[in-house]
Amino acid sequence: MTLPDLPNQVTVPAKLDPNAAKRKALIQLISKYINPGSGSSIQFLKQRTWQLPMITLQQIIPNSPFVIVGGVATRLYMPERMTLDIDILINTQDAQQVYQNLLNANASKISNLSIPGSQWQLEDGTSLDVIEEDSEWAQNAIKSPNYAPDGSPVIQLSYLVLMKFLAGRSQDIADISRMLGSAQEVELDPVKAVITTYLPQALEDLESLIILGKLEYS
Structure with missing residues (x-):
């Protein structure tokens, strides 16, 4: 061919x-x-397919906008591949509020990422990577998500x-x-x-x- x-x-x-x-x-x-x-x-x-862990992130992080990125986000756009962690993108200026919300929800900080952000373990054992970004494209991405069947905000x-x-x-x-x-x-x-x-x-x-x-x- x-x-x-x-x-x-x-x-x-x-x-x-x-x-x-x-x-x-x-x-x-x-x-x-x-x-x-x-x-x-x-x-x-x-x-x-869309199979997120039972914990709803909007309940853990109620006051700061975010979008789901990484492997989980691809589930809206192609067949699902196995991924064991969730990645979210947030505004840098919202980082402290997001981290306080995670602590309030009994999440534990594991380490800092090699890029601005940090890795957390949620109460149910789920691994969560929080990516901080303050560029123009990130602001636009966070403000204009698509939504998964369960209402989770997913990056366009x-x-x-x-x-x-x-x-x-x-x-x-x-x-x-x-x-x-x-x-x-x-x-x-x-x-x-x-x-x-x-x-x-x-x-x-x-x-x-x-x-x-x-x-x-x-």
Whole structure:
């Protein structure tokens, strides 16, 4: 099978996008070996589940806006993969209030993260990573969530893709491709707009990942 041409890749200065070289190498590797239609069934790829722990975060953190990010957030946009922790994104200015709410709910702080934020263990044993961010994109993401079937605020697809580009892990790149592979054009437009605004040097990689993701649904 002949695969569609991927967008021409351009060299981006490392200081502007430190994950660019790793991301491009991964995309090239995937495009070399991808076999459309050989993976999961279409029925599975269209499956969406939502199984959060019994504790409702809105009850623990009632006074500060947040959105769920990370692996749990992907459940709204692709088939669920196993993840044992919950990640949330909060405004830096709300951090102290959030942490006090967690202490009031008998949560225990485990450690600080390598990025601004900290890891907690909730009363039921659930691991919670709290990510602090005060950038413009984070403020917009927190103010405009999507909502899960149980009412939990989840980061929009466009900002989730941005976060995963910024994180730059292999799993994040794979998540981007799978989420965008099932997205409709009306859902892709906001993603492209957010990347254009906040990480324009990743636009060509975004287009490549959309193509690769769509091939999985062939």
